[in-house]
Amino acid sequence: MLLLAVAVIFPLLSDRYLLSVGISVLLMAALGQSWNLMSGYAGQFSFGHAAFFGVGAYTSSILYVDFGVSPWIGMAAGMAAAALLGVGIGFLSFRYRLRGDFFALVTLAFAEILRVLFNNSEMLKGAGGVLIPYRDVWQEFQFGDDRIFYFILLAMVIGFTALIGVISRRKLGICLVAMKESQSVAQSLGVPVLAYKLTAMAVSGAMAAMAGTFYAQYYGFIDPGVVFAATISVEAIVPCIIGGAGTLGGPLLGALIIVPLQELSNSLFEDVHGLNMVIYGLLIVVFVMFCRDGIYGTAIKRMRGVET
Numbered sequence: 001m002l003l004l005a006v007a008v009i010f011p012l013l014s015d016r017y018l019l020s021v022g023i024s025v026l027l028m029a030a031l032g033q034s035w036n037l038m039s040g041y042a043g044q045f046s047f048g049h050a051a052f053f054g055v056g057a058y059t060s061s062i063l064y065v066d067f068g069v070s071p072w073i074g075m076a077a078g079m080a081a082a083a084l085l086g087v088g089i090g091f092l093s094f095r096y097r098l099r100g101d102f103f104a105l106v107t108l109a110f111a112e113i114l115r116v117l118f119n120n121s122e123m124l125k126g127a128g129g130v131l132i133p134y135r136d137v138w139q140e141f142q143f144g145d146d147r148i149f150y151f152i153l154l155a156m157v158i159g160f161t162a163l164i165g166v167i168s169r170r171k172l173g174i175c176l177v178a179m180k181e182s183q184s185v186a187q188s189l190g191v192p193v194l195a196y197k198l199t200a201m202a203v204s205g206a207m208a209a210m211a212g213t214f215y216a217q218y219y220g221f222i223d224p225g226v227v228f229a230a231t232i233s234v235e236a237i238v239p240c241i242i243g244g245a246g247t248l249g250g251p252l253l254g255a256l257i258i259v260p261l262q263e264l265s266n267s268l269f270e271d272v273h274g275l276n277m278v279i280y281g282l283l284i285v286v287f288v289m290f291c292r293d294g295i296y297g298t299a300i301k302r303m304r305g306v307e308t
Helices: 002-013 016-041 050-067 071-095 101-120 148-171 173-181 183-188 195-218 230-241 248-270 275-290 294-303
Strands: none
Touching: 002 016, 002 148, 016 148, 016 195, 016 230, 016 248, 050 071, 050 101, 050 183, 050 195, 050 230, 071 101, 101 195, 101 230, 148 173, 148 195, 173 183, 173 195, 173 275, 183 195, 230 248, 230 275, 230 294, 248 294
């Protein structure tokens, strides 16, 4: 509750720069929670979450720019499209029993296929991307005050966290964790493995698409090289690895650490391009080697007296 109170008060006491940092933290946390459901709880490691993020961003943006559909409705359409994409990727992968590294490569391949497709299709706006006209009308998901964007994104993160919390305590969540530990044992106990995996992918994809729509409306411009980039997928993974995958608070804590660290490194080494990816890589290596459960996950295990 204290953290929530701080999050609510933060934009009221922040300048424009700090507010933008807060929005970046929340956006990474939202992405991290979407990845956390599929990979942290269900154990289906995705390295292509940018596919869902980009589909959400492009669906709402094209519907708005070309057809005048409100981005609020476009967001729902993008979530549905990403959920269907997740089911499609999952069905093709699981039908041929692709797991582990092979599944991760399949998700990465789909994200890259979509990037190339959108980059070379004039019907999908091509490499020029989509510029969203600014009108400052709430019905069109546009606001003159960035604090409104902040509170919308905060509500989104709270909603994602609450949803995962509910799922983790229900049959679906318990079965997802059981499948992560041993799919064959779970299947022998009558767990409908394929159906539950596809459900996790659909919900995870819809979450990422929702974050993609927010990104498009907040920044006002998208292109395939940004929303389908591997950087987006990495930014979904890193907060979970650092905070703790398969935990409710892990992605939130990870995002709270990573974004300020990235801002600090950018200010100190502004001439070094791609430094954030170097930092991401080093942090992933360090945490995988020495703190596999992440900061939050390790703390929870120690509080419970479980050896890490």
